[in-house]
Amino acid sequence: MRISGVRAGALCVAMVAAISVADAAPTTAAPTTTTNCTGWHSDTVAAGLGQLENLEPDGRGGFYVSGYRKIYHVDGSGSVRTVLDDVAAPGGLQLDGTTLYLLTRSDGELWRYDTVTEQLSHMVDFPGNGLLRLPDGDFLTTWIGTEDGPSRGVSRYDHTTGEVVANWSPTPRAEGLSLSPDHRAVYTDDLFTGQIYRIPLDAPDRWTVVTRIPGLLPGPDDVTASAEGDLYVAGHVSGTVHRVHLESGASCVIAADLAKGWAGPTSVRIGPDGDRSALYVTSFDGTLRRLRPPSDVRLTPIDAV
Known part of the structure; x- marks a missing residue:
């Protein structure tokens, strides 16, 4: 979610948009809820880090986290160090081996950071917010369209040719990005309407609506899928985290006591928690939280299967 006064104003009018916007997407049934979503326990890993935007597991029990003009590393014990400073509004993060990829939203660029040599290098102009590295090495990004022009849907960067295909998938107001369990599609969410979209990688113009997150304005900001076939959604405005069963579209709230409104959840990722896994959540209140499942x-x- 981009940090700007324009974006704040867009959130204020989003309630109207959620009711009145009629998308060209296939219609979907009213959202349904599912059971067995209680028993998740929340605790704080790190706090006081400003407006946190995105996170990425480091493969060693810690995380890289993008904040306001900074990239942090949070280790498994919760210790924080600054990796990069004075970065132009960093957004999505993706790690491949020892290479951390990051978007800078203020100037719309994709960068490569070597976590061993600490060298930062520019890759390509790639305006966007969410970031996903596909198994073939290409990148996807989203452009919601609340500022600097209309929505560009999901754009794709071809790593072999260097070409950027803007509006590769014309989904409206796309935000977060996650690969599907079978690697054949990606999922994204609509900040205004609360809809969850599925985009086939081999037919990106044939996206469909999976479901809609319940509530007048949940404001979904980011998504991450599990190998078990669930999608976890950060409800930025509502201060909630939802679990969506991808096959049925049924959803439920697994955490409802997080900061709401502008300070709400911005990103979700699955990461290690001892010999199990947990769901980790960043928020604009500067907190990295861990949600432990029952x-x-x-x-x-x-990527663990």
């Missing part, structure tokens, strides 16, 4: 809920990141 014992009967499996939580496996897609």
Whole structure:
């Protein structure tokens, strides 16, 4: 979610948009809820980090986190160090081995950071917010359209040719991005309407609506899928985290006591928690939180299978 006064104003009018916007997407049934979503426990990993935008597991029990003009590293014990400073509104993060990829939203660029040599290098102009590195090495980004022109849907960067295909998938107001468990599609969310979209990688213009997150204005900001077939959604405005069963579209709230409104959740990722996994959540209140699932809920990141 981009940090700007324009974006704040857009959130204020989003309630009207959620009711009145008629998208060209296929219609979907009214959102349904599912059961067995209680028993998740929340605790704080790190706090006081300003407006946190995105996070990425480091593969060693810690995380890289994008904040206001900074990239932090938070280790497994919660210790924080600044990795990069004075960064132009960093957004989405993706890690491949020892290479951290990051978007800078103020200037619309994709960067490569070597976590060993600490060298930062520019890759390509790539305006966007969410970031996903596909298994073939290409990148996707989203442009919601609340500022600097209309929505560009989901854009794609071809790493072999260097070409950027703007509006590769014309989904309206796309925000977060997650690969599907079968690697055949990606999922994104609509900040205004609360809809969850599925985009086939081989037919990106044939996106469909999976479901809609309940509530007048949940304001979904980011998504991450599990290998078990669930999608976890950060409700920025509502201060909630939802679990969506991708096959049925049924959803439920697994956390409802987070900061709401402008300070709400911005990103969700599955990461290690001892010998299990947990769901980690960043928020604009500067907090990295851990949501531990009940014992009967499996939580496996897609890249772990």
